[in-house]
Structure formats: structure tokens, C-alpha cells
Amino acid sequence: MHDLPPLARRMEGIRPFYVMELLARAQELEAAGRSIVHMEVGEPDFPTPEPVVQAGHRALEEGRTHYLPALGLPALRERIAGFYRERYGVALDPARVVVTPGSSGALQLAMSVLIDPGAKVLMADPGYPCNRHFVHLVGGEAVNVPVGPETGYQLTAALVEQAWRDDTRAVMVATPSNPTGTLLSRGQLAAIQAVVRSRGGILIVDEIYQGLVYGDGQGTALALGDDLVVINSFSKYFGMTGWRLGWMVVPEPWVEAIGRLAQNIFLSAPTVAQYAALAAFEPYNLAVLEQRRQAFQARRDFLLPALTGLGFRIGGVPAGAFYLYADCSAFTDDSFGFCRELLEQEGVATTPGRDFGFNRPERHVRFAYTTDIPMLEEGVARLERFLGHGHR
Ligand SMILES: Cc1ncc(COP(=O)(O)O)c(C=O)c1O
Known part of the structure; x- marks a missing residue:
């Protein structure tokens, strides 16, 4: 291929989603037969209503x-x-x-x-x-x-x-x-x-x-x-x-x-x-969406106390969307490494704080409750095991 012109300078200011790296690794592990709990995904797990x-x-x-x-x-x-x-x-x-x-x-x-x-x-x-x-x-x-x-x-x-x-x-x-x-x-x-x-x-x-x-x-x-x-x-x-x-x-x-x-x-x-x-x-569609909203709420109500019980600190009142932004500084000062190890050792995928800015990202992890409660329970059990192995 001949020498291409350099990319526009503005591209230097565009950062990737770091979670994509973790997602790719999660998919690789899954392809190799590992079970992965997905708590990194920023979209509803429900399909588009009928x-x-x-x-x-x-x-x-x-x-x-x-x-x-x-x-x-x-x-x-x-x-x-x-x-x-x-x-x-x-x-x-x-x-x-x-x-x-x-x-x-x-x-x-x-x-x-x-x-x-x-x-x-x-x-x-x-x-x-x-x-x-x-x-x-x-x-x-x-x-x-x-x-x-x-x-x-x-x-x-x-x-x-x-x-x-x-x-x-x-x-x-x-x-x-x-x-x-x-x-x-x-x-x-x-x-x-x-x-x-x-x-x-x-x-x-x-x-x-x-x-x-x-x-x-x-x-x-x-x-x-x-x-x-x-x-x-x-x-x-x-x-x-x-x-x-x-x-x-x-x-x-x-x-x-x-x-x-x-x-x-x-x-x-x-x-x-x-x-x-x-x-x-349409009213019927809105009724389906209301059931889903309630399902998300039940997940939030499970995950919030479960994570704080493990020692994560979750500030503010997370009363919407499907995310919990957890301070993980009780366990690490490198949330990216933490997320990577959590994925490798326990097969739990999460999003490191650095995807969301420059304000103490190394102390934060985002958990998405875009998976059902049995999977969230499994995720929490794995997290507990992970934290028991030297990450406290
Ligand atoms: C806060 C916020 N705004 C905007 C978007 C863009 O979403 P879409 O282009 O799918 O509407 C997202 C997607 O995750 C988001 O989290």
C-alpha cells in the first residue's frame, strides 16, 4: 500500500471506549467455553417489544x-x-x-x-x-x-x-x-x-x-x-x-x-x-415497557445493597438508568487492572471508570444491571470470591 496521508489532528482527541478491550477479551473467553457474567453492557438485555x-x-x-x-x-x-x-x-x-x-x-x-x-x-x-x-x-x-x-x-x-x-x-x-x-x-x-x-x-x-x-x-x-x-x-x-x-x-x-x-x-x-x-x-407497548422498568428496579434493589455489602461505596442516589457507579478504592487504586483481573479470574465483565472521564477514574467501576437477577447473583458471588482472594 502506498503511504497514506496522516489522519486529521482532531483524531488525537478521540479516545476509544476502554471497555471494548475488556468486551473483546470477554468474548474470547466465552468462545473458549468460560461462563461470563456481563455487567458492562450499556443497553437493555430485552429485545425490542413485539x-x-x-x-x-x-x-x-x-x-x-x-x-x-x-x-x-x-x-x-x-x-x-x-x-x-x-x-x-x-x-x-x-x-x-x-x-x-x-x-x-x-x-x-x-x-x-x-x-x-x-x-x-x-x-x-x-x-x-x-x-x-x-x-x-x-x-x-x-x-x-x-x-x-x-x-x-x-x-x-x-x-x-x-x-x-x-x-x-x-x-x-x-x-x-x-x-x-x-x-x-x-x-x-x-x-x-x-x-x-x-x-x-x-x-x-x-x-x-x-x-x-x-x-x-x-x-x-x-x-x-x-x-x-x-x-x-x-x-x-x-x-x-x-x-x-x-x-x-x-x-x-x-x-x-x-x-x-x-x-x-x-x-x-x-x-x-x-x-x-x-x-x-401504543398503550400495549407502554405496558410491556412498564414491566421492564419494574424488572430493572428489582435488579437495582438487589445489586445496590449487595455491592455496598461487599465494601464498594456508591454515592448519590442511583434512581435511574441501569448503572451503579461504585468507588472501589477499598480494594484498589487501579480500577482498570481490577476490572481486567476480575474478568480473567472470575469471568465478571464490568466497565472501568476511565471510560467516563478524568475525575478519579482509577477509583471507580461501573456496574450495569442489564442482565437478569440470577446472573447478577452469580456475579456478586464471584465478586465476593475475588475480593476474598487478596483484593481487600
Ligand atoms: C447519556 C447517553 N447519551 C447518549 C447516548 C447515545 O445513545 P443513542 O445514540 O443510542 O441514542 C448514550 C448511549 O449509551 C448515553 O448513555
Whole structure:
């Protein structure tokens, strides 16, 4: 092969998911006959519910295989707006709903229309790693604000106030959060929003784990006004990761620019997925999703005390998503090595803290409860054995 040109310099700022290395090793061990408990996987173990699958089949049979409008299938945009009204009591103009290829597509569009080179975006560390990269790709600077159990691993109005600079444009929060599963209350969000407004910036709220909340705290940031961006997805609550479908709700003045950019980058989100997603809001489908939510809650209720009983410290109140972010400093100051050994010795796969930022990652491990309770029990038994063998 002839000498290829070097990769663009921006690629130096894009880090891999370290868990992929562990996942590859877990798969290798599995292929060799070892039993592996998967607590690293960031997607529901449940398949897409039947009504959505059937709607997808129908869409294919009816020849729904062409492009759709860049902003999304009008009926789906209306359905999404209707869902906010029915479930959260928020009136929303469907014209502000933009359907995207996963919420990843929404995040890319939002950063692209907002961020000039050098502009800053504040976000919690630990946090979802791709957010940093979306900012970096458009030449902006992600400012990782360290957060811990004292603030439920979330940004606060005071932290935002402290970190704000003249060239800050936006604050990103996620509720429930990945990797910690913690929520922001309406009051906390409103306080952050007030600071962001007073500084002339914009608040971006990632609600992709909305619906997966255990106890109180269900809601949407859209109730705070129409001058913020809300990101959402069919991936997690709706169990449709592989369909690659998400959406965002944007301030009305941004719709035209987002549509123009979506035309250029994506043309449209996947057509079959959009027709299938219409069925996602049917009462029968929502009933299936409610059963799954309860199953996740039962898993959380098992795993949280089991891990703290072993000596992991889990701060904040992990009341959503399907993650527990555990401080493992009682056992190690190298969580990556810890995860690797745990996998090799006991066949338990977890995600090391370094996938989520720079704030004491070596002291943290993320456990995902995306597997059933018997498997979680097995995982905990293996962990106990592992810790009994010199990791205390
Ligand atoms: C917080 C958060 N935001 C966004 C995404 C992107 O998901 P998708 O593109 O499947 O909607 C994920 C996926 O894990 C996530 O955890």
C-alpha cells in the first residue's frame, strides 16, 4: 500500500471506549467455553417489544424504504409531542421535535449548530464520554467539571457559576446520568437553567434514560421553558438501540438551521425505524415497557445493597438508568487492572471508570444491571470470591 496521508489532528482527541478491550477479551473467553457474567453492557438485555418489531415488518412490506424529510416523519414528530403532553403534561409544538439517527445524531447536530471553534461547553465528570468528543469534533472545548457523591454526581448552579467563562456557550447535563444513574430534580435543573440564562448560554439536557426511573423524579426539562435543548432516544427505555433512532426538542428559532444541517449530514433518520417507532407509544407497548422498568428496579434493589455489602461505596442516589457507579478504592487504586483481573479470574465483565472521564477514574467501576437477577447473583458471588482472594 502506498503511504497514506496522516489522519486529521482532531483524531488525537478521540479516545476509544476502554471497555471494548475488556468486551473483546470477554468474548474470547466465552468462545473458549468460560461462563461470563456481563455487567458492562450499556443497553437493555430485552429485545425490542413485539408491537414495534411488527410495525417494522409492516413498514418493509409496504415499501417504506425511501428517504423521509430531514426533520423526521411528521406523524412521528406529532406522536412524540403527544407523548410529552400525555405523560408529562407539557404542551409542545411538534415543529420543535427533530427526529435523528440515535440521540448520537441529535448531539452531533446540536453541537454543530451551536459551537464555534474555541467555544466552551460545561459537563459533569464522570459523564458520558462521547459528549466531549462531539464538542471536540466541531472545534469546541469540553470543560470537564469534577463532580462527586456530595452533589449526586451532577452539576449544580454553583458549579456552573464557578466554571462559566466569557466563551462558555452551553451546559450539558444528563438525568438520569450515565455512568451514575443519578437524577437532577426539577428545582436543581431550574437553578442551573437560571444561571445559564443569565449568562446568555443554553442548557442541553440529555434525557435518554427518561422512563427508566425508580421512584419519584419522572419528568422532563421541557417543563422549564422553550429556550433549552432536550435530547432523547428510542434506544434505552424503548429498547431499540440497534434501530438507531432518537430525537431532540430545540428552541423554535433553531429548527431551520438544524433541518438544513440534518439534510446535509444524514439526509434523514432511518425510515423503517421511524415507522416502527410509531407503535412504541401504543398503550400495549407502554405496558410491556412498564414491566421492564419494574424488572430493572428489582435488579437495582438487589445489586445496590449487595455491592455496598461487599465494601464498594456508591454515592448519590442511583434512581435511574441501569448503572451503579461504585468507588472501589477499598480494594484498589487501579480500577482498570481490577476490572481486567476480575474478568480473567472470575469471568465478571464490568466497565472501568476511565471510560467516563478524568475525575478519579482509577477509583471507580461501573456496574450495569442489564442482565437478569440470577446472573447478577452469580456475579456478586464471584465478586465476593475475588475480593476474598487478596483484593481487600
Ligand atoms: C447519556 C447517553 N447519551 C447518549 C447516548 C447515545 O445513545 P443513542 O445514540 O443510542 O441514542 C448514550 C448511549 O449509551 C448515553 O448513555
